[in-house]
Amino acid sequence: MVDNRISLIDPKLLELLVCPLTQNTLKFDREHNELISEKARLAYPIRDGIPIMLVSEARKLED
Template identity: 35%
Template sequence: MLDESFLALLACPACDSRPRLEQSGEELVCTVCRRRYPVVDGIPHLLVEEATLPEPGNAHP
């Protein structure tokens, strides 16, 4: 689990704004575009190429 103060420093590289990233298991999820970024060995991989896109119709819960 990543520290909350560390999560507050991170931003989604795909969004124009600085949305919050939430931890969901071994992934970080952008609260705006819903892209999911993997966390491998405790290291967030915030690369757009490695992100999982939300399914159509599920972009905003």
């Protein structure tokens, strides 16, 4: 059975995407289906395979 909540991110797309706040690269967190900005300590959600690159939609990461 396939978990439809988990999206696969095209590696080429991931190379192009940067954090809108810091302009740093992002890491894909497969477990939470998010793109992580370590410098900004934010996690951007991926919904229906589309990264939501809005700071207002990002989840703050805990230390």
